[in-house]
Amino acid sequence: MAEACITVKDLTMTYGDFVIQRDLNFTINRGDVFVVMGGNGCGKTTLLRHMIGLKAPAQGDVYYGDQGLWQSDPKTRERILSRTGVLFQSGALLSSMTLAENVALPITEATELPAKKVREIVSYKLALVGLAGFEDYYPSELSGGMQKRAGLARAMAMDPEILFFDEPSAGLDPITAKLLDDLILSLSNALSATIVVVTHDLDSIFAIGNNSVFLDAETHTMIAGGPPRQLLEQSADPSIVRFLTRGEQDGRHGAKHLIGSDR
Amino acid sequence: MIDSNNSSASANAAASISANRRQQALEVSIAGDWVLEAPVPPLEPVLAQIDSASQLKRLEFSMAGLGRWDSMLVTELVKLLDCANRCGIAVDKTTLPLPIQNLLALAAAVPERIDAHRQQQSVSWHEAMHAAWVGALRESRAMLVFVGEMALSTLATVRGQAHFRREDLWLYVQECGPSALPIVTLISLLVGLILAFVGAVQLSLFGAQIYIANLVSLGMTREMGGLMTAIIMSGRTGAAYAAQLGTMHVNSEIDALRTMNLDPMAFLVLPRMLALILIMPLLCLYADLMGIIGGGLVTVNFFDVSLTEYLDRTASAVKMKDFTIGFVKCAVFGILIALSGCMRGMQCGRSASAVGEAGTSAVVTAIVFIVVADSVMTVICNRLGI
Numbered sequence: 001m002a003e004a005c006i007t008v009k010d011l012t013m014t015y016g017d018f019v020i021q022r023d024l025n026f027t028i029n030r031g032d033v034f035v036v037m038g039g040n041g042c043g044k045t046t047l048l049r050h051m052i053g054l055k056a057p058a059q060g061d062v063y064y065g066d067q068g069l070w071q072s073d074p075k076t077r078e079r080i081l082s083r084t085g086v087l088f089q090s091g092a093l094l095s096s097m098t099l100a101e102n103v104a105l106p107i108t109e110a111t112e113l114p115a116k117k118v119r120e121i122v123s124y125k126l127a128l129v130g131l132a133g134f135e136d137y138y139p140s141e142l143s144g145g146m147q148k149r150a151g152l153a154r155a156m157a158m159d160p161e162i163l164f165f166d167e168p169s170a171g172l173d174p175i176t177a178k179l180l181d182d183l184i185l186s187l188s189n190a191l192s193a194t195i196v197v198v199t200h201d202l203d204s205i206f207a208i209g210n211n212s213v214f215l216d217a218e219t220h221t222m223i224a225g226g227p228p229r230q231l232l233e234q235s236a237d238p239s240i241v242r243f244l245t246r247g248e249q250d251g252r253h254g255a256k257h258l259i260g261s262d263r
Numbered sequence: 264m265i266d267s268n269n270s271s272a273s274a275n276a277a278a279s280i281s282a283n284r285r286q287q288a289l290e291v292s293i294a295g296d297w298v299l300e301a302p303v304p305p306l307e308p309v310l311a312q313i314d315s316a317s318q319l320k321r322l323e324f325s326m327a328g329l330g331r332w333d334s335m336l337v338t339e340l341v342k343l344l345d346c347a348n349r350c351g352i353a354v355d356k357t358t359l360p361l362p363i364q365n366l367l368a369l370a371a372a373v374p375e376r377i378d379a380h381r382q383q384q385s386v387s388w389h390e391a392m393h394a395a396w397v398g399a400l401r402e403s404r405a406m407l408v409f410v411g412e413m414a415l416s417t418l419a420t421v422r423g424q425a426h427f428r429r430e431d432l433w434l435y436v437q438e439c440g441p442s443a444l445p446i447v448t449l450i451s452l453l454v455g456l457i458l459a460f461v462g463a464v465q466l467s468l469f470g471a472q473i474y475i476a477n478l479v480s481l482g483m484t485r486e487m488g489g490l491m492t493a494i495i496m497s498g499r500t501g502a503a504y505a506a507q508l509g510t511m512h513v514n515s516e517i518d519a520l521r522t523m524n525l526d527p528m529a530f531l532v533l534p535r536m537l538a539l540i541l542i543m544p545l546l547c548l549y550a551d552l553m554g555i556i557g558g559g560l561v562t563v564n565f566f567d568v569s570l571t572e573y574l575d576r577t578a579s580a581v582k583m584k585d586f587t588i589g590f591v592k593c594a595v596f597g598i599l600i601a602l603s604g605c606m607r608g609m610q611c612g613r614s615a616s617a618v619g620e621a622g623t624s625a626v627v628t629a630i631v632f633i634v635v636a637d638s639v640m641t642v643i644c645n646r647l648g649i
Contacts, residue, residue, distance in 0.1 A: 095614030111299050120338045121299075128366070130373035140614050159299075159333040183369075190365035 002029035005162065005194045006051065010060035013046050019220055020046050024060070026213045026225050028196060033188050033208050035228060036198045038215035039243065044198045045089075047215065048166055051196065053081050064162075082110065085155035086164045090171075091147035093139040099126065099150050100135035106157045125153040129183065145176040149183070156187070162194045163187070169201040181207050202246060206232075214240055276330045278303040282312050287320040289313065289352075291343065294328025297336035306339055310346050322347045324358040337366055409606045413536075416528035425529035435538035439500045443546060446495055451483070451550035454491050455557025458482050463566055472566040476576035479558030484585040485644075488551040490637055493596035496543065497629035501604035504535055505625035508608025509618040517609070532609070536601035543597030544590045551589060584649055592640055596633050603628035 004027045011024040020043035028034045036044050049055040051062050053069060061068040064080045072080065093102045103122045107113065113121075119135075126132055129149040139147050148168065155163060168184065169177035181204050188195050188208075199205060205212065205228045212231065214224040216239060224231055224240050232244045278295035280303075289312065297303055313319065322343075329336075340363065347354050356364055386394075419425040462478040508531060511517050520527045555577060562568045607625040611617050 096616035107299075113299065117338070120342070121334050124334060124338045124341055124370060127370040127373070127375070132370075132373065132375035134376070140612070186365065186369050190362055190369055192362060 002031070004028070005030040005032070005064070006196070007063040008047075008051070008060070009063060011047075011050065011057050011062065012059035013043060013050060013055075014058040015046075019058075021215055022059075022221050024213075024215075024222050026222065028194060029211070030194055031188070031192055032211050033184070033195045033197065035205050035209035035212040036196065036215065037200055037205055037212055037228075037243070039200065039217050042215040042217035043220075044200070044215060045166055048086075048164055048196070048198050052084060052086050052164055053077055082158070083160055084162045084164060085158065085160035087148070087151045087155045087166065087168065089166045090144075091139065091151035093147060093151055093154065095139050098136050098138055099131065099142075099153075102139070102150065103154045103157050106154065110158055121157070122153075125156055126150070128156065128187070129153045145172050145180070148172065148180065152180075152183070156191075159191070160193065162196065165195065165197045165199075167199055167201075168197060169199060169204050174203070177201065177204065178207075184208055200243075202244065205244075214243070277301075279328075280304050280306070280309060282309045284316070284319075287318060288323050289316065289319055289321070290323045290325055292325040292328070293336070294326075294330075296330040297332040297339070299333055299335050303335060303339065306342055309343065313343075313346050313350055313352065319350070319352055322352050322354045324355070326358070326360055329360070332363075337363060337370075340367065341370065405610060406606065409609070410602070412528050413532065413602070416526050416533060419526070420529050420533060425526050425533075427529055427533060432534040432538055435535050436542055438503075439496065439538055440542040440546065443496065443499060443542075444549070446499065447492060447546055447550050448553050450491055450495055451488060451553040452557040454487050455479055455483055455554030455559075456561050458487065458554070459558035459561035463561070467566060472562065472568055473572060473576055475558065475562045475566060475568070476573045477580040479562075480555050480577040480581045481585060483551045483554035483558070484581055484589045486589075486637075486641070488554055489547045489589045489593040489596060490633070492543065492546045492550045492593060493600065493633045493637075494630060496539070496546070496597075497600045497603075497626055497633065500539065501600040501625045501629045502622045504601065504604030505608040505611070505621040506618055508532075508605060509611030509621040512609065512611045513613050513615075513618060527609070532601075532605040535605060536598065539597040539601040540594055541597075543593045543600075547589050547593035548586070551586070588640075588644060588649065592637065595636055595640070599632040599636060600629045603632060 006028040008024050008026050012022040013020045013024075024047070036047055038044050046055065050057050051069075056070055061070050063069070064083075067076065067080060069077055069080060093099070094105070097105070100119070100122045103125050104118050107118050107121060123132065123135065126134060129152050131146060131149055131153065134142070134146070134150070139150065142150065165184065168180050172180060184195060184197070185208055187193065195208075197204070197208065209228045212225060212228045213222050214231070215221075216223045218239070223237055224235055228244070231240060235241055235244075276295040278297050278301065279293070281292050283290045283292070291309060313322070340359075344354055344367070356367065359367070416425055420427045458479050459475050462475050463472060466472055466474050466478070508517070511531070517527050517531070520530055559570065559573050559577075562573050563570050604625045607621040607628065611621040
């Protein structure tokens with residue numbers, strides 16, 4: 001049986017009095033590529049912010065192994081989160097620093113390696129995301145896809161066990177988005193890291209996800225979980241089927257034929 | 264990541280590396296923990312062995328004793344492979360653990376862009392001088408262009424050809440007027456107080472304390488009231504304008520306005536400028552009053568002058584023309600503050616640090632303009648005898 005890596009228990013997320021999602025319960029196993037999906041405004045990114053320690057939950061907690069992230073004291077929380085890396089939607093590179101400085105930032109912060117070694121690690125990380133040779137570029141000199149990949153290099157700088165992606169394919173053309181998906185898959189293989197992806201991009205969901213949770217904006221809770229393909233085949237819930245078939249199917253009928261043709 | 268067998272980080276096995284020659288092959292044995300937080304042995308002896316070896320055809324690895332590993336190991340391996348590549352030695356990568364093979368393949372998947380690398384160029388001093396000169400020329404040109412565009416869109420707005428939002432104007436008036444009262448009150452009260460003290464030291468030497476009233480009231484109305492208000496407002500509102508417009512530029516909001524055929528000058532800059540021009544003289548009058556009160560506090564309390572005498576003296580010292588001079592100066596300052604704030608905002612680059620630079624240079628530009636303009640106007644007033 002797979003080992004649980006992150007467990008979300010009874011999580012309720014609010015902004016003031018407004019409940020975004022309530023009673024979320026799901027488990028992410030070690031080595032999974034886990035997809036958090038749902039329509040616009042359903043709270044996907046908010047859920048991510050709860051998982052990476054940026055926003056405190058109204059109720060419930062996020063467990064890393066058996067340690068509750070929000071029950072722990074700040075020191076423990078920092079230690080738990082040091083095992084994670086996050087790729088934000090737009091890359092979130094610091095614009096006043098070059099790519100090399102951006103990627104080196106977490107390394108120099110956490111270790112006392114000599115500058116030459118840091119430089120080697122930075123070059124290696126940039127090579128992993130296909131940006132070898134771009135060390136001295138500023139983020140504003142790069143295209144959106146390259147900025148995202150550079151953001152990924154920074155997220156991976158400290159060899160995290162868990163990588164979070166917020167909308168990796170947003171704003172990328174289909175080919176670049178596919179390349180990024182492939183990169184995520186190969187990283188998942190090579191690093192044997194656990195990967196959590198927040199997305200509503202159907203191609204990505206089916207291409208990379210091997211487990212998922214579906215957040216519903218109307219009922220404000222999760223209404224399904226499991227491998228995305230299995231959801232598409234078996235789910236009877238109209239809102240899930242509508243989402244997974246781009247609104248072309250309202251119910252179960254005919255959803256199956258899409259499975260073979262979505263690649 | 265990665266460590267599959269032994270996830271307890273506490274027990275560190277010392278890292279080691281050695282190389283054994285076996286006929287035409289060199290077997291590199293790597294053992295122990297190769298992680299960022301622990302020291303690793305230097306690679307140079309092995310590299311030297313590869314470099315100097317003759318008749319070496321193949322490089323193999325023996326990883327049996329390998330403990331935990333992360334990027335540390337992979338970067339060292341990359342160096343090793345590079346060296347082998349240079350010497351034309353084949354590398355048997357299949358002897359490496361599978362995850363490392365995958366990582367190395369991924370890192371080599373996209374070849375390094377040769378033209379991407381940048382050389383650091385050293386700049387000689389006359390090149391730097393030239394660059395500064397060209398920069399200054401470009402700067403003044405941009406300023407002229409901005410003023411020109413401003414004039415054109417003002418003309419268009421007066422003729423009713425441009426879209427001007429009246430609601431915005433009141434919003435900006437609210438922002439730069441009433442909200443600025445607390446700080447203007449504090450600063451000008453204190454400036455009046457300081458003026459009174461400075462004057463009193465000299466005037467009380469020959470018993471002329473009563474003239475403190477003249478000094479404070481003339482000083483505030485003609486000079487200090489306007490100048491202090493202008494400096495406060497350039498820090499408070501000029502910087503805010505630059506940051507607002509700069510952020511709008513970063514978010515492409517200004518481009519969006521252009522595509523909708525709305526002139527950003529008339530739509531964004533004009534109402535801000537107008538608001539400052541309207542409000543600054545009023546704030547200046549308020550600052551004058553506060554300064555006079557501040558001076559009065561000192562004079563009445565410390566220098567033996569009654570309140571009536573102080574007020575009487577003030578009333579006879581200050582003429583309408585003194586107020587007018589301060590008033591006009593402040594309107595000019597208002598134009599300069601709005602101009603530098605909006606100009607820096609509109610010229611802003613497209614990054615977070617560019618917004619910061621825009622704010623800084625808006626304040627610096629505004630203060631330079633204000634002080635220069637103030638001196639020019641003071642000289643003119645002096646020559647004309649007003």
